[in-house]
Amino acid sequence: MTAAPDVSALRMLRQARDQIDRDYAEPVGIAALAAEAGYSHTHFIRAFRAAYGETPGAYRTRRRVERACELLRSVNLSVTEICHLVGFTSLGSFSARFSGLMGQSPSAYRAEAARRGGPAPIPGCFALMWRTGLPASPGPVPASLSGRRLPPGSVPAPPRPPRERLARSAISEKRSGPAQP
Numbered sequence: 001m002t003a004a005p006d007v008s009a010l011r012m013l014r015q016a017r018d019q020i021d022r023d024y025a026e027p028v029g030i031a032a033l034a035a036e037a038g039y040s041h042t043h044f045i046r047a048f049r050a051a052y053g054e055t056p057g058a059y060r061t062r063r064r065v066e067r068a069c070e071l072l073r074s075v076n077l078s079v080t081e082i083c084h085l086v087g088f089t090s091l092g093s094f095s096a097r098f099s100g101l102m103g104q105s106p107s108a109y110r111a112e113a114a115r116r117g118g119p120a121p122i123p124g125c126f127a128l129m130w131r132t133g134l135p136a137s138p139g140p141v142p143a144s145l146s147g148r149r150l151p152p153g154s155v156p157a158p159p160r161p162p163r164e165r166l167a168r169s170a171i172s173e174k175r176s177g178p179a180q181p
Helices: 007-022 030-037 041-052 056-074 079-085 091-102 106-116 124-132 163-176
Strands: none
Touching (some): 007 030, 007 056, 030 041, 030 056, 041 056, 056 079, 056 091, 056 106
């Protein structure tokens, strides 16, 4: 008779795997993942391999390469930029890992993907903006900065009062009559 798997241990391993999936480009160490899961470093690696068939380091590398494949097919960034976007710090390590998993270099993979066809590559500036996000906007942009052109000699309209103040002023006008200039 086999023992039932420890559900809480599997939950902790799944949370570690989910963190690797979510933060694949970040330099999160395996020791930190093990500590969060409540394991020693070596026991975590053994338990992860038993649950998922590969070590956490190999899993993270595979996820990074999978993401690099997607970027190589869909974005017109250089291989070096993609290497750094997916979390590798060395182009040589990236190319060696990529070739080991995919059977060809990143450049050859991109050329074959282009030969097979598909959607046009997304401009690199958009891909980088998606990764870093847009800067926070402090509020509404004045017409002079928003790109709208005002007719010559015109003055931008003052900001409208909030609805509540507008409603109160309309009620007071009904009671006392229109304001005199």
